[in-house]
Amino acid sequence: MARIIVAISTVLCSLLAAEACQFPAFMHTNNTQRDWRGRIKEQHTEITLQLTVEGNTLRSTATDSSANSFAWVCLQQQAKDRFMVAHEESGQQGTRYTCVEFVQRSDNVVQIRSATVSKRMSNGLCTDSAMNLDPWLLIDKTHVASDEQVCALEGGFSIRIYDKLYQQGVCDGYHGETRLESECMRGEGLFFYFRQQSCVPDSLYMYFTQRTICLANWQEGPYTFMLLRHDMMPQYMWLMRFPTVLTGQSFTAYLFKDLVADVDSPVTSSQNYLRLDMVRDSVRPVSSLCVDDYEVCSVWREPCTSGSQMALTCSRTCGLCNATRPNVCAFPTDWQGTWYDGNRLESPAMTADSSTLTMHGQVEERFYCVDWDTTPTSSDKTTHDQMLVAEFHNGCKPRYTCAQIAQHSNNVMRLKMSQTLRWPFTSSIDEPIDCTHFTYDHERTFLDSKYRSKNARILLAKDEASAVSCQIPDAMRNFVATFKDGTECMGSTVQETADGNSMQVVLSDQCSAASQLPSTLFSCMESVRTQYKDLVVVVQATNTAEDKLFCWVFPRRPRSVFYLLAGNECNEAVRRRIRNSRLDPLVTFSKRRLRDSNEESESPPEEGHLPEINPPSNTDPSDLRTKPPPVPANRTEDDLEAVDGDGVNPAPYVVLATVLIFALFQIPCICKTSS
Structure with missing residues (x-):
């Protein structure tokens, strides 16, 4: 009788413990999108086990005869990450026990460590010596590919x-x-x-x-x-x-x-x-870029006549390069020095000397100036594409990148960098080896890729910067200032200071959003016109703790609105993004009434007074007013920039076409009535 009581007590204790014992939350599949799979073979094309975990129960279902289905019921949590479980599978005689541990390799990859199944429930099952790691991975099929x-x-x-x-x-x-x-x-x-x-x-x-x-x-x-x-x-x-x-x-x-x-x-x-x-592989320094990339270049009799790809691979043997081509070049003196990112002026973003350029970020990247063939200069002569090469000391082959830099003043540089390519990046030995083979798109493969983007970012030579003439329109009075949260301030004024090198913002005394304005005084670092003749003034806040750049945008049309934006948003796509509601300015200044005759002086200055930010050299001006193609819903922000146009608003033409079509349908009715 005593033995029966002990057995019943043990079962009851186990059942009570099972209610309290829960498998780790990261394993649960109920009320989540977790989909755990195991015994995965043939490059993830054959899956043998599927696991479901709910509370204190884990079930493993086999999809073929190479594995067995089983279930675990959690009885006790022995340590932080180890669990005593009841093991159940088909054909089993009596209760069996084991101890299991779920070893996370990542959020979506797990291995299981367990003890040999035993007839007795013993704490010894959870000791290190009793447990073995199953080499087969469990992966969450739903999420693992994006991790x-x-x-x-x-x-x-x-x-x-x-x-x-x-x-x-x-x-x-x-x-x-x-x-x-x-x-x-x-x-x-x-x-x-x-x-x-x-x-x-x-x-x-x-x-x-x-x-x-x-x-x-x-x-x-x-x-x-x-x-x-x-x-x-x-x-x-x-x-x-x-x-x-x-x-x-x-x-x-x-x-x-x-x-x-x-x-x-x-x-x-x-x-x-x-x-x-x-x-x-051995180190290949920037001074030794002219090498053959393949051992057969010195073995084959005629590698140079075995196709363009082989000739490019055997560039030294085939005479594509020599002691003077390519050559390590020198950067223009205007590029040299220390440059700071417009959105974070506390630490350097780029430093350059005569032949090396270093990008500072999550990872420091160092490039050398190199020329194979000279890249054609843009028509405005302010934008320059320069080929760069990165050398490695860990066996990686040199990587080529192009930097596109535009400078309209000594203070500000607009920089964007191309994708990175390995040699060879041309398809024929007759093609010029220059930056025309590179594209300036967002580089999704890099963790720190803010400069590898379709649009340039602003850098400031903060240590040597001096204010320039703002050249904004005459005092912009009685504007409505609308902040990001929708707060409006009537009677706002933006004007130049007496020396013409700073901008002052005056808000009405009743403006409750005055604290949202990053500064009331801005020192002008650059004043230029965009390809669409909009006036863009890059400024630095002077009476605030925020150490960053901002920019003012004065559209050519309409002249009754202008914007204040963060410096990192100030690029050639700013107008399109505002118009298409993909960019919300810090402050929008607008008129709510017709301008008085004494406000006619608020029009922008003549275009000839300012340098221009020109479109890329491969842009046809006739394309700027064409209707953009439809954009798939899954495009990224950078992809959307590629299809944006600066064309005319199509709404009036749509209305006109609708009226004409309606009128044509009414003609037969009018004729019939008149007859």
């Missing part, structure tokens, strides 16, 4: 590939046949460079130039693991393993096609992997 991280491996390597499944090497006849580069530019991910498509191993879902994105990094034992996905087709994934401590220039890595984090040597959990014998 981008910086890859743990950095540098450039020549690799020789051995396919374990097919028991053969792949394109390993010459040094440089296949390369791997990882995080050469921070945030760009890991690239596989196969010399040609035939060198891509059979059944590997990659192109011969394949960028992969890191979704998770972690260390286990002596190894570091990286979960990778295809950059264009995120349904394909791989797991890479390499030694955490790299003691020399060569090491062996593994690329698993099954998502299994095996720490054995040799690998025991799967045969479906590629062995990568990796050798870090």
Whole structure:
């Protein structure tokens, strides 16, 4: 009888504990969009297990015979991250117990550590010695593909590939046949460079130039693991393993096609992997850019007549470069010095000397001035495209970038940088090697890419800056100042100071939003006209603690409205973005009545008084008034800028066309009535 009472008491205690015991919240699938999958094979194309977790119950459902379905019921939380569970599966005789731990590799990647299933519930099941790590990953299929991280491996390597499944090497006849580069530019991910498509191993879902994105990094034992996905087709994934401590220039890595984090040597959990014998490449300084990129350049008899791509690859052998081409050039003296970002003047954004340019941000990037061929200068002679090259000391090959810099004064520089390209970036040996091959679009692969964008950003030479003539219209009186929160201040005035180098804002005494104005006095750093003849004045607040730039925009039309904006919004797209309601100015000044005759002097000054911010050289002025094409809903802000026009408002023409069509339909009716 005593034994029965003890047994009943044990069961009741277990049931009460189970009610209180809950699996970690990050594992729950009820009331969330979590979708945990396990035993994932063949580059994430075959999934064997699906897990559901709700409160104290975890159920694992097998989709084929290679795994078993089971369920766990949480009984006790033994430690912060370990749980005593009841184990249930088909055909089981009696109750079984185990201890489990959910090891997070990222927000969406988990491994399970567990003890061997036992007939007895014992605290010993939760000891380190009793628990083993399951090498198979669990991933949240819903969210894992968007969980981008910086890859743990950095540098450039020549690799020789051995396919374990097919028991053969792949394109390993010459040094440089296949390369791997990882995080050469921070945030760009890991690239596989196969010399040609035939060198891509059979059944590997990659192109011969394949960028992969890191979704998770972690260390286990002596190894570091990286979960990778295809950059264009995120349904394909791989797991890479390499030694955490790299003691020399060569090491062996593994690329698993099954998502299994095996720490054995040799690998025991799967045969479906590629062995990568990796050798870090030697440093290529900026003074030695003229080199052949492939060992066969010195082996083949006629590499220069084997197609343009091979001739570009063998640039030195084929005479495309020499001791003087390319050459390290010098930056204009106006570029040299320390420049500060208009939105954050506390610390330098860019420093330049005679031949090097350094961008300061999350990661410091250093570039050298280099010329292959001279890029044509823009028609206004104030905008200049300069090719830059970054050298690396970790095996990465040099990367080329172009900087487009516009200067209308010594105080202010407008800067944007192109995407980054590897050599060769031309398709023929007859093409000029200059900045015409680069595009200035938002570089989504970089973590710190605010200068790699379609629109230029303003930099200020703060240490040497001096105020310039503002050249704004005469005193702008009796305007309504509308702030971002909708507050309006009547009777506002904007005018130049006596010396003409500053702007003063006067708000009415009843203005409740006066504190929202960043300053009432602004020192003018630059005054220019845009391609649409709008007047843009870059200013620095002088009686406030905010150490940043702002800009005033005085549209050519209508003349009854002008704007105050943050300096980082002051670019060639500002008018379009305001008009299309994608940019909300800090303050909008507008007229609510017809101007009096004595206010006619409020029109902008003559255009000839100011320099212009010209459109890009590849813009046809006749295109500026054409109707923009329809824009897909999933376009980004930068994509939308590409299709914005500055055309005429189509609404009046639509109304006129409607009236004409209606009139044509009425003619038969009028004729019939008259007859």
